[in-house]
Amino acid sequence: MFGHLLVPLDGSRLAETALPAAAELARRLRASVTLLHVLEPDAPPTVHGDRHLRSPAEAEGYLAGAADWMAARQVSADVALNQQQGDVAATIARIGGAVGADLIVLTTHGRSGVRGLLFGRVAQQVLQRGAIPVLLIQPSASGRDAAFAFRRLLVPLDGSDTSERALPAAAALAAAYGAELGLMRVVPTVDTVSGDQSAPARLLPTTTAAMLEVEAAEAGSYLERIAGGMRQEGRVVATAVGRGDPVRVLADAVRQRQVDLMVMATHGRSGVSAVWAGSVASRLIGTGATPVLLVRIPPHDEKTPDLLRPSAPPP
CATH class of the missing domain: 3.40.50.620 (HUPs)
Known part of the structure; x- marks a missing residue:
C-alpha cells in the first residue's frame, strides 16, 4: 500500500528518530525513500541542541550522510533539498506530491517543541494541503539508534x-x-x-x-x-x-x-x-x-x- 516514503529532516538528532521507522518500513514494504530538508528563512543557529543547517552545501552534506546511513541498512534513499527557503509545511506537501510519496514519516517535534508541530501549523498544513497519510513518530534522544517494530x-x-x-x-x-x-x-x-x-x-x-x-x-x-x-x-x-x-x-x-x-x-x-x-x-x-x-x-x-x-x- 505504501510504496514511496518521504522523510523530512531538520538536521537534529530528534528528527532522525524518523529514520529507523522509515528504514524498517521501506525494507518490509519494499518502498522507495526520499529524504527532505527545507531551508528555513531566518533559521536560528541551533535546533534542539544541534547546529542548524543554514546553507545548501551544509544541507546537501547532511542529507548525503543520512542517505548513507539508510544504505548501510539495505535501503536506497534519494535526497531532496528545497533551496527557496519557503514555508516548511507547504514545501513538505508540495514535494511529497512531486516525488509521488504515499506516506510522510515525521518526528513529532519542530522548533517550537512537540506541541509546536503536533498541534501547530506544520502537521496541520501537511495534512490539509495533500492527501498523503502521515506517520507521526515520537522523538527519542537515541535519534538514528531508536528501535522500531510493528507487532x-x-x-x-x-x-x-x-x-x-x-x-x-x-x-x-x-x-x-x-x-x-x-x-x-x-x-x-x-x-x-x-x-x-x-x-x-x-x-x-x-x-x-x-x-x-x-x-x-x-x-x-x-x-x-x-x-x-x-x-x-x-x-x-x-x-x-x-x-x-x-x-x-x-x-x-x-x-x-x-x-x-x-x-x-x-x-x-x-x-x-x-x-x-x-x-x-x-x-x-x-x-x-x-x-x-x-x-x-x-x-x-x-x-x-x-x-x-x-x-x-x-x-
Whole structure:
C-alpha cells in the first residue's frame, strides 16, 4: 500500500528518530525513500541542541550522510533539498506530491517543541494541503539508534464510516508484518459523558447508565462484524470495548497491550481543523503513547464532525 516514503529532516538528532521507522518500513514494504530538508528563512543557529543547517552545501552534506546511513541498512534513499527557503509545511506537501510519496514519516517535534508541530501549523498544513497519510513518530534522544517494530496495531473506531477509512492501511501493515490487529471502541460511563449530553446524564443517571450499557453491547457486536470479515481474510484480529474517557481508555490500552502503532482516520480541511483543535483525537496523539498513522479523508467524504467523538446516549 505504501510504496514511496518521504522523510523530512531538520538536521537534529530528534528528527532522525524518523529514520529507523522509515528504514524498517521501506525494507518490509519494499518502498522507495526520499529524504527532505527545507531551508528555513531566518533559521536560528541551533535546533534542539544541534547546529542548524543554514546553507545548501551544509544541507546537501547532511542529507548525503543520512542517505548513507539508510544504505548501510539495505535501503536506497534519494535526497531532496528545497533551496527557496519557503514555508516548511507547504514545501513538505508540495514535494511529497512531486516525488509521488504515499506516506510522510515525521518526528513529532519542530522548533517550537512537540506541541509546536503536533498541534501547530506544520502537521496541520501537511495534512490539509495533500492527501498523503502521515506517520507521526515520537522523538527519542537515541535519534538514528531508536528501535522500531510493528507487532501490535490498534485502530480506534467510533462507528462512523470515517473512522473505518483507517482499516485498509491498518490491515495492509498488519499483513506485511504478521502483526496482531486490534479494533477498539470506547463508550463513556455516566460520569465521563461530555458535551451536550453531560447535563442530561447528571439529571437522569440511571436512565443514562442503562442506555450506555445497550450502546456498549451494540459496540461489541459492531466490532465483531468488522473483525469477522477481516478474519475470513486470514487476519489475526482482536476486539475490545472500553468504558470511560476515550483518551484515558485508549492510552491505557496502548500501554497494557504494548501497541506499536495506532492507525486513525482524519478528515479533510474542515475536519482536520476539528481534529487538531482540542478533539479527543488530538488529545490522544498528544499523549505520545505510541506512533500514530493518520489517514486523511478527502473533504467531500467527511461524514462526522470529529474522529473518536465521545459516544452520547440516545435522545
